[in-house]
Amino acid sequence: MDALRLATCTYQEFTPDMGTPVRTTAGYPRFPLPYKVAAHAKxxxxxxxxxxxxxxxxxxxxxxxxxxxxxxxxGLDRIRETLTAIAGSYDLDSPVVLLCFDKLAVPGxxxxxxxxxxxxxxxxxxEVPELGAKPKGTPPTLF
Known part of the structure; x- marks a missing residue:
């Protein structure tokens, strides 16, 4: 099996072409999403x-x-097993994109x-690349 591919992004900046959207927040988004979240990585x-x-x-x-x-x-093993199961249930070829609310382009x-x-x-x-906007001066990350 290929290595587990992970990335991160905000709910707001995520688009379905980025990968499989996975919730990692304690709370649900309080705004409508234009896509369906695949799972919650509790x-x-x-x-x-x-x-x-x-x-x-x-x-x-x-x-x-x-x-x-x-x-x-x-533990790393449990975390990898959980994220691998999520990936396997949706799309093994695309990254599991771990979502939260905070926009990193905002200073501080x-x-x-x-x-x-x-x-x-x-x-x-x-590496776990960030797919959302980053602070100015941060080089882009590619898979």
Whole structure:
């Protein structure tokens, strides 16, 4: 089997030609989507308590530390199995695109999908490109 292909994007910037859209947020989008979300990757969705702490101003480094602990507790094998099952249920040839709300082109914005991408790359050596708009000066990422 080919390597699992992952990417990230916002709900708002995602288009179906990017891959299989997968929810990674604790909450549902509160706006209509022009596409159907294929699945919810609960194993990498931040815990609701962590989301609430972030809303109250938890610093990014503290958030990332706690989120990485959640990912480590779930374990790489379980995360890969879950995402591979999602890919296999939809389209093995297209990337699984992990979606959330935060637009990274907005200065100072960060989100769990970026933290997940870094963690996953450290664990596997496999890059997780961002498909949405990025801050100015960020080089494009291609598969």
């Amino acid at each position: 194993v990498i969705t931040p815990a609701w308590a962590l989301v609430q702490q972030a809303k109250k101003g938890l610093a990014e480094d503290a958030y990332e530390f706690q989120y990485r602990r959640q990912l480590n507790d779930a 914005t960060w989100c769990h999908r970026t933290h997940f991408g870094r963690w996953y790359c450290e664990q596997t050596g496999e």
